[in-house]
Amino acid sequence: MATTLHHLNDSRSFRIAWALEELGGNYDLVKYHRTEELLAPEEMKQVHPLGKAPILVDGDETLVESQCILEHLSQTHDGQFSANSTQARFWLTYCESSLMPYMVMGLVLKTAAGQSPKLLRPVFKKFVDAIGSAFTGPNLKGGLKYLNDYLAKHEFLSDEDQFGIADIQMEFAIFSAVQSGVDLKDYPAIRRWFEAVHERPAYQAALTRAGR
Amino acid sequence: MATTLHHLNDSRSFRIAWALEELGGNYDLVKYHRTEELLAPEEMKQVHPLGKAPILVDGDETLVESQCILEHLSQTHDGQFSANSTQARFWLTYCESSLMPYMVMGLVLKTAAGQSPKLLRPVFKKFVDAIGSAFTGPNLKGGLKYLNDYLAKHEFLSDEDQFGIADIQMEFAIFSAVQSGVDLKDYPAIRRWFEAVHERPAYQAALTRAGR
Numbered sequence: 001m002a003t004t005l006h007h008l009n010d011s012r013s014f015r016i017a018w019a020l021e022e023l024g025g026n027y028d029l030v031k032y033h034r035t036e037e038l039l040a041p042e043e044m045k046q047v048h049p050l051g052k053a054p055i056l057v058d059g060d061e062t063l064v065e066s067q068c069i070l071e072h073l074s075q076t077h078d079g080q081f082s083a084n085s086t087q088a089r090f091w092l093t094y095c096e097s098s099l100m101p102y103m104v105m106g107l108v109l110k111t112a113a114g115q116s117p118k119l120l121r122p123v124f125k126k127f128v129d130a131i132g133s134a135f136t137g138p139n140l141k142g143g144l145k146y147l148n149d150y151l152a153k154h155e156f157l158s159d160e161d162q163f164g165i166a167d168i169q170m171e172f173a174i175f176s177a178v179q180s181g182v183d184l185k186d187y188p189a190i191r192r193w194f195e196a197v198h199e200r201p202a203y204q205a206a207l208t209r210a211g212r
Numbered sequence: 213m214a215t216t217l218h219h220l221n222d223s224r225s226f227r228i229a230w231a232l233e234e235l236g237g238n239y240d241l242v243k244y245h246r247t248e249e250l251l252a253p254e255e256m257k258q259v260h261p262l263g264k265a266p267i268l269v270d271g272d273e274t275l276v277e278s279q280c281i282l283e284h285l286s287q288t289h290d291g292q293f294s295a296n297s298t299q300a301r302f303w304l305t306y307c308e309s310s311l312m313p314y315m316v317m318g319l320v321l322k323t324a325a326g327q328s329p330k331l332l333r334p335v336f337k338k339f340v341d342a343i344g345s346a347f348t349g350p351n352l353k354g355g356l357k358y359l360n361d362y363l364a365k366h367e368f369l370s371d372e373d374q375f376g377i378a379d380i381q382m383e384f385a386i387f388s389a390v391q392s393g394v395d396l397k398d399y400p401a402i403r404r405w406f407e408a409v410h411e412r413p414a415y416q417a418a419l420t421r422a423g424r
Contacts, residue, residue: 037346049358049361050310050354050355050358051354052310061298063298063302064302064306065302065305065306065309065310066309067305067309068298068301068302071301072298086273086275086280086284089280089283090275090276090277090280093277093279093280093305094276094277096305096308096309097277097279097308097312098262098264098277100309100313101312101313101316101317104313104317105313105316105317105320108317108347109321109343112339112342112343112346113339116339120339123332123335124336127324127325127328127332127336127339130324131321131324134324135320142262142263143262146261146262149261
């Protein structure tokens with residue numbers, strides 16, 4: 001059965017490339033590029049109606065949503081991935097349902113303020129900063145502190161304390177946080193874990209083959 | 213083993229009250245109220261460090277994140293809830309990871325614009341509307357259309373087409389969409405499903421006991 005990853009640059013689909021490399025790298029890769037407006041291109045809707053990355057076509061199943069795809073790969077490659085513990089399921093869910101939305105909101109607001117008419121930019125920046133101080137900032141910091149406290153006591157994000165799909169899921173969130181200016185020196189346990197997962201050969205292979 | 217739901221008004225924890233009523237209503241309820249800033253009160257952090265609703269304490273486990281709690285209840289009450297099909301897992305995840313973030317972003321922006329200094333309000337409203345037209349609006353509409361297309365062919369949100377935790381998860385998203393002005397006459401299949409799930413005795417029992 002053929003496995004094809006529909007991959008978009010600078011998106012969550014890097015996770016699936018990495019997971020597939022962890023499982024031996026036996027997959028086809030179709031690359032897409034973001035439009036000038038930084039959106040997924042229209043042609044992705046021909047693969048799945050929602051038109052978002054990642055999309056994994058595995059045999060006759062077409063799967064979307066990082067969490068669903070990672071859980072699917074975990075189930076179809078029994079034992080190769082830590083996935084089903086309560087802790088792993090918490091981190092898988094928390095990442096996309098709580099942590100990432102704060103980050104995406106912050107990024108969308110910053111981009112919108114930056115693209116606004118030059119004269120209005122300072123006033124929009126103030127507006128965006130106020131939302132950051134009241135809502136996105138405290139929630140993001142709270143989430144990173146909670147993760148740091150956890151990783152100060154554990155090597156990886158599962159009950160068995162073994163590398164697995166929750167680590168792959170969460171790496172993208174931390175990568176995004178760093179890109180948007182979060183300094184990991186404030187979160188030493190996250191930094192230790194972040195550097196450790198980047199040393200994995202499968203991570204490096206995904207970088208080379210799919211790219212971030 | 214005692215089961216306690218820590219419930220916050222106007223939040224996702226209504227889902228868990230509803231699920232627990234579907235399972236017989238054998239749980240304790242602790243009610244919390246949003247602060248004037250519409251946030252969860254600080255005291256919720258004493259139950260779980262993230263301080264967000266819902267929190268379910270089930271025996272010696274303290275669980276957060278709607279999806280994790282619903283999956284836990286499904287696993288501990290085998291067969292009473294449709295949950296583990298690919299389709300149910302997709303809707304469970306899509307709801308919180310993709311659909312809700314667009315809605316929350318729309319709501320936060322609308323609230324922030326409404327609370328801004330009166331003189332600047334029209335210009336912030338324009339800024340917020342521009343983000344709505346370019347990002348949150350199209351994504352929300354795309355998601356609702358996709359759900360409507362699915363429900364035009366299925367009664368409920370699982371492969372077995374039986375009521376289950378994915379329906380409970382998604383009801384909150386549709387409830388929120390309606391609250392924020394989405395007219396379900398544009399989505400007749402969603403409206404049919406929305407009215408059907410509201411007729412369930414457990415939904416009515418959760419309304420009476422926990423409140424939305």
